[in-house]
Amino acid sequence: MSLPRQMDLSNKLSRQLSGIPRSGIRDFFELVIGRSDVISLGVGEPDKPTPWPIREAAIRSLEKGQTSYTSNLGLESLRVAISEYVAGQFRVTYDPKTEILVTVGVSEALDLAFRAVLDPGDEVIYHQPCYVSYGPSITMAYGVPVPVNTRLEDNFALRAEDVEKAITPKTKVIALNFPTNPTGAIEPPEELEKIAQLCVKHDLLCFTDEIYSELLYDGGQHKSIVEFPGMRERTVLLHGFSKAFAMTGWRLGYACAPAVLREAMMKIHQYCMLCAPIMSQVAALEALHQGTTVIEPMRQSYEERRNFVVRRLNEMGLSCFNPGGAFYVFPDVSSTGLSGRDFALKLLEEKSVAVVPGNAFGPTGEKCVRCCYATAPDLLVKAMDGMEEFVKSRKVA
Ligand code: PLP
Structure with missing residues (x-):
């Protein structure tokens, strides 16, 4: 044969x-x-x-037979809890009905955000060294990755002057991640403020990946770019449960964004993902109740x-x-x-x-x-x- x-x-x-x-x-x-x-x-x-209370909440929900799809947006109770948590963590409020989307990790949220706004040839500036998925996610969304190098001598903080040099008429998004994977760098607030001013001046969107924002040391207080004037209306804030709550395998994250951007991301999410797994959403709700x-x-x-x-x-x-x-x-x-x-x-x-x-x-x-x-x-x-x-x-x- x-x-x-x-x-x-x-x-x-x-x-x-x-x-x-x-x-x-x-x-x-x-x-x-x-x-x-x-x-x-x-x-x-x-x-x-x-942590056990989070695992226990998921076990209890499975015992009750909670194994269905949820709303495409995610459980309403979870979106309400996310809105409250984000208000505490970032001093910015989002409407759980129109401005929050529960996703399969920050990974999905990033992918949705890029796919929602990029047309072929649109450029995305991001700092490098950076998390390995940024460049490929931009390319897969038909965008052009524009990495801006950070330097060892600056402890890998991003210089606003380097960002400015990278801006062209095709730039659509600046993507940031502080604290940063792989360097652990945090961005000095003065530099962050200058980058915010560049976003406003050049009418750019900003995606801020806040996945490590709870893990700060030496008494440091986190400051996100979304908090600066003119930023909330042009920012997609991406966050999740993997790192601070030790929940990598649950695959749960979320995006907070002005309604038009949230709706555009939702359009893609509803067809490619339907919704995040219900047991992970229940666990995430308990994680937010547990908090600090x-x-x-x-x-x-x-x-x-x-x-x-x-x-x-x-x-x-x-x-x-x-x-x-x-x-x-x-x-x-x-x-x-x-x-x-x-x-x-x-x-x-x-x-x-x-x-x-x-x-x-x-x-x-x-x-x-x-x-x-x-x-x-x-x-x-x-x-x-x-x-x-x-x-x-x-x-x-
Ligand atoms: N963003 C950054 C900067 C990361 O380091 C990681 C994972 O290492 C992710 C996103 C992916 O997160 P998630 O597990 O929520 O998909």
């Missing part, structure tokens, strides 16, 4: 896909799969499961771990600034004579510690690696010990 001839399907794929690189994180983690000996500082997610009661202990423990990791990295001779938020550090490893990529590969090979090469987040991360410190403290100690031995061995060589 002859096997069916393999069809070449590659020429059937969308041309748009050819502009999209494979994720540098994914490439690297294929090397780690199946290796139980590896300590991973690679994946950007909390080490602890979702569950967030604060996790935040404090990340702060302790950040202090430990930054101290150890600097002591071993890797220059690492003290990031003000999120749960990442982004040390410069060039003193070892290695690029971030070679450092990550050799560290994995020799010490079984996994970190992500900085260039996975854009070329300005080339000298750096990203380490996620939302990892159990005993494993963090082992990872830092392994890294120190590795760095010392490079210096002798």
Whole structure:
């Protein structure tokens, strides 16, 4: 019996896909799969499961048989709770009926936002190094990604003057994410204010990804660009439950936006997603009821771990600034004579510690690696010990 001839399907794929690189994180983690000996500082997610009261609320709702679709917009009770939470966190109010959409993670919200506003050729400015999905999501929405480099010497804050230089008649959106994945950078309010003024002056939209906004350290208070004059009416605020509430697997996020933008995003969401899963929405409602009661202990423990990791990295001779938020550090490893990529590969090979090469987040991360410190403290100690031995061995060589 002859096997069916393999069809070449590659020429059937969308041309748009050819502009999209494979994720540098994914490439690297294929090397780690199946290796139980590896300590991973690679994946950007909390080490602890979702706090129990949140899990319990979902279990109870499943016991009651709540397994249906919800409104496309998300449960009304959840949208009301989101509106109250956002008013407290960002000092901006949104109407739960017309200005809030519950989504499948911030990932879906970002995708919807780009697809809702971009026409072919429209440019989106965003800061780099940045979260790996921004460039590809813009490309998939037929937009043109315009990364603006941030610098190690500025602790990866974004300079408004660099943003201004990148603005062209085709610019439609400025996308921001502070605190930032992968650097942990926070944006000085003076710079944020200047970027807000640029948005208003050039009549640009702004998408602000606030997924790490609860995870601030050293007593820092979060300030979002949406709070500046003239910004609420041109901003899509994207937020979710994955990081601060340790709910990555529930896949729940939301977008808050002026009604016209929310409606445009909803148009896409209703056909491609219908609604976010009801059990996750019930869990998210409980998460918002719990609020700081569950967030604060996790935040404090990340702060302790950040202090430990930054101290150890600097002591071993890797220059690492003290990031003000999120749960990442982004040390410069060039003193070892290695690029971030070679450092990550050799560290994995020799010490079984996994970190992500900085260039996975854009070329300005080339000298750096990203380490996620939302990892159990005993494993963090082992990872830092392994890294120190590795760095010392490079210096002798
Ligand atoms: N935005 C940033 C900056 C992230 O770091 C991540 C995940 O790492 C996401 C969005 C995706 O979030 P979600 O799990 O809500 O889809």
